[in-house]
Amino acid sequence: MQDSIFALASGSGRTALAVYRLSGPLTGPALAQLAGEVPPPRLASLRLLRDKAGEEIDQGLVLWFPAPHSFTGEDVAELHLHGGRAVGQAIMAALVDLGLRPAEPGEFSRRAFAAGKLDLTQAEAINDVIDADTKAQRRQALAQLQGALGTLYEGWRQRLLRAQAHMEAAIDFADEDLPAGLLDRAKADLAQLAREISAHLADQGRGERLRDGLRVVLLGAPNAGKSSLLNHLTGREAAIVSAVAGTTRDVIEVGLDLAGYPLTLADTAGLREVAESIEQEGVRRARAQAEMADIKLVVLDGEQWPQLDAESRTLLDEDCLVLLNKADLLRDEPPREVAGHPLFAVSAKTGEGIDALLVRLEAMARDRLSGGSGPALTRARHRAALSEAVAALERGSQQTLPELMAEDVRVAARAIGRITGRVDVEAMLDIIFREFCIGK
Numbered sequence: 001m002q003d004s005i006f007a008l009a010s011g012s013g014r015t016a017l018a019v020y021r022l023s024g025p026l027t028g029p030a031l032a033q034l035a036g037e038v039p040p041p042r043l044a045s046l047r048l049l050r051d052k053a054g055e056e057i058d059q060g061l062v063l064w065f066p067a068p069h070s071f072t073g074e075d076v077a078e079l080h081l082h083g084g085r086a087v088g089q090a091i092m093a094a095l096v097d098l099g100l101r102p103a104e105p106g107e108f109s110r111r112a113f114a115a116g117k118l119d120l121t122q123a124e125a126i127n128d129v130i131d132a133d134t135k136a137q138r139r140q141a142l143a144q145l146q147g148a149l150g151t152l153y154e155g156w157r158q159r160l161l162r163a164q165a166h167m168e169a170a171i172d173f174a175d176e177d178l179p180a181g182l183l184d185r186a187k188a189d190l191a192q193l194a195r196e197i198s199a200h201l202a203d204q205g206r207g208e209r210l211r212d213g214l215r216v217v218l219l220g221a222p223n224a225g226k227s228s229l230l231n232h233l234t235g236r237e238a239a240i241v242s243a244v245a246g247t248t249r250d251v252i253e254v255g256l257d258l259a260g261y262p263l264t265l266a267d268t269a270g271l272r273e274v275a276e277s278i279e280q281e282g283v284r285r286a287r288a289q290a291e292m293a294d295i296k297l298v299v300l301d302g303e304q305w306p307q308l309d310a311e312s313r314t315l316l317d318e319d320c321l322v323l324l325n326k327a328d329l330l331r332d333e334p335p336r337e338v339a340g341h342p343l344f345a346v347s348a349k350t351g352e353g354i355d356a357l358l359v360r361l362e363a364m365a366r367d368r369l370s371g372g373s374g375p376a377l378t379r380a381r382h383r384a385a386l387s388e389a390v391a392a393l394e395r396g397s398q399q400t401l402p403e404l405m406a407e408d409v410r411v412a413a414r415a416i417g418r419i420t421g422r423v424d425v426e427a428m429l430d431i432i433f434r435e436f437c438i439g440k
Contacts, residue, residue, distance in 0.1 A: 004030070005103035006095045008088065015083030020091060022100060023108060027075040028066070030098040034079075035062050041069075049079070051094035058087045072108055073115025113421060120421035121150040124379065128211060135260030136369060140210050140376065148375040149382075150420050152200075156193060156389075157422065160413035163189050167406040183402055190409065194393040197386055200377065207376030208383075209294065210369045213255065213262035216361070217289045220299035221309045222270025225325035228348035229299060230254065230267040233358075251285055258358065261365040266293075271311035295319055295364055300338075302326030302345075308338065316341055321360060327352050381419070388415040 004024025010017065022030060032038050033052060039045035041064050049057045060081035070076035081087055092102070109123045121144055128141035143149075163186045218226040231237050234254045252267040268289050269282030290296060298315045300308065302324055316322065322338050324330075327345040334345050344360070346353035377383055389412040396408030417423035 004100045005107055006092070006100045007103040007108070008092075009078075010083075013083075014085065018081050018083040018088060020079040020081065020095075021103075021108065022077040022079070022095070023070070023072045023074045023103075023111060024100070025075065026099045027077050028064075030095060030100060031062065031064060031077045033098055034094065039064050041066055044080075049081070049091070049094075051090070052097055055090075057090045057094060058082055068115070071117065072111040073117050074111060119147075119150040119154075121153070121382075121419060122147060123421075125149075128378065133213075133255065134257045134262045136210055137262055140207065140378065143375055144378060149377070152375060153416050153419050154422070156197065157413050157416045157420075159189065159193055160409055160416065163193075164406055164409045164413060167402050167409065171402050171406065183405075187397060187405075190393050191397060194390055194397070197390050197393075200374065201383065201386055201390070203376055204368065205383075206369050207378040208380065210262070210376070211378055213264045214294040214365055214368060215266065215289075215292060216256075216263050216295045216297060217266045217268060217293035218297045218299055219268055219271065219286060219290055219293075219315055220312050221301060221304075222272055224270065224299040224301040225348050226270070226299050227252075227267050229297075229323070229325060229346070230265055232348045232351065232354060233265060250282060251289055258365055259362045261362065261369055263361075263365065271309075290315060293319065294368060295321065295361070298322050300324045302329050302347075305330065305334065313339065321357070321364075323357065385415045385419050388412075 002025070004022065004026035006020060006022045008018060009021040010019040028038055034049045034057075035045075035047040036050075039047070039062055044061045044063055046059065047062045048059045049062075051057060058081045060079060063078040063080075065071070065076040065078075067073060067075045079091065081091060096102075106123075109118070109126055112118050113120065113123050125141050125144035129138065129145055132138040132141050166186045167183065218230055220226055230252065234256060250269070254265050254267075256263040256265050266289055268286035269279065271283060271286055296315055296317075296319055298312050298320050300312060300323065303326055305324060316339050320341065322341045322343050324334055324338075324343055324345045325348060327334070328347040328350050330345065334343060337343050342360075344353055344357045346357055377386065392408045392412040392415065396405045396412070399405040399408065414423050
C-alpha cells in the first residue's frame, strides 16, 4: 500500500462530469504538477490542469485532503472534470506519467480500513449503500456505515475481554486478595452476553433478506393468469402472455420496489403432470421455486372456480397468499377464504383487487424485513462468527476449570473480532474488498 493510486470514482462512459480520486504519497506532487499548485485543504478550487509537457487537459474543480484527515488516511485529492472520453484518457495518462497507478477494486476502502478509518462492517456497508435499490435497503446500509453494527459487536467483544481478564487474574493471582466471587460474576456476565447474541441471531435473517430482497413466486395451474399478473404488478410486459397452456417454461424474474421494500417477483411454469420433456423441466423448476420462496402467490383460475386443483392445494401454508384471478369473469361473490387462507379476488385484466393484494403483500414484507430495536446482521459471515461465539460461551459455562473457561471466552472474543476486523482478518480481506466498485 505504498503505491499512489487513482481511479474514476464516478460513472463510466460519456457523462457531464467525472470524478477522479487520488490517494498516496505522490498525490500532493501530482496535484501541484497538474494544477500549478496544491490548493487549500477541503476547499473546491477551479484550476486549468496540464500534463508534464504543459499540454492543457481540462478545466475543473480540484479538492485536496491532506493526511490524516481523509477517507484513506493518506493524502487524497479529487479532480472534478468533464466526462468526455478524450479528457478521461488524457488525465489518466498524465497520472500514470506522474507515477500513480490505477487502483484495484476496493483498494481505497481497504486503505481506509488499514488506517483505522472504518471497520469491516462499515467497509461492507459502502457496497450496500451503492447497491441499494429501495428506501429500506438504503436506511439499513447507512445505519451500518455510520457504525451501528460495528459498535454493537465491539461492545460485546470488550465485555468478553473484561471477563477474560477477570478469569486470568483469578488463575494467575489465586493467592492474592482478589474480590470475592470474581469468577461467579464473570460467569453471570457471559451467560447474559450469550442470551443477547442469541437474541440477535434469532431474527429470521431480516438483515440478509433486506439486502437480497424477498423472493415472491407466482405459482398455480396453467392458464391461471400468472404471467398476466406479473406484467400488471411490474407495470411492463416482462412475460409472454398466451392462451396456450404451457407458454411459460422457464422462471422469469423481475425486481419490484414495494413501499421501500425490495422484492423479486418470479413467474413460473404451470403446475401439472406432463410428458413433454421441456415443459417437465419447467414444472420441476417451478416446484423448486416454491421451496425457495419467502412468499408464495398461489394463483387460482377464476374460469375454473370453485374447482381447486391438487397441485395448488399442496402449496397452501403460512407463507402463501391465495389469489383468485379473472375476478371480472365471476358470476357470484367468492368466499373470503379457501382452506383456512384469506382469498384475494383479483383481475390482471381490469386491476380489480390489486390494491388490496399490494397492501397485504406490503404488510408481509414489513413483517419479514423490519422490526427489532437494534441493528440487523447483514451477512452470512456475521452469522457464522456469532454462532461460533455463542457455542464457545455455552461450552465455557459448562467448564469447571477456570483455565478452560478462559480459553472458550478467548475463542468467542476472537470470533466476534473477525466481524469488525479486530483479529484474524487477512484471509477475508481479498474476498470482501474485491466485490467493491473501482474508486471505492
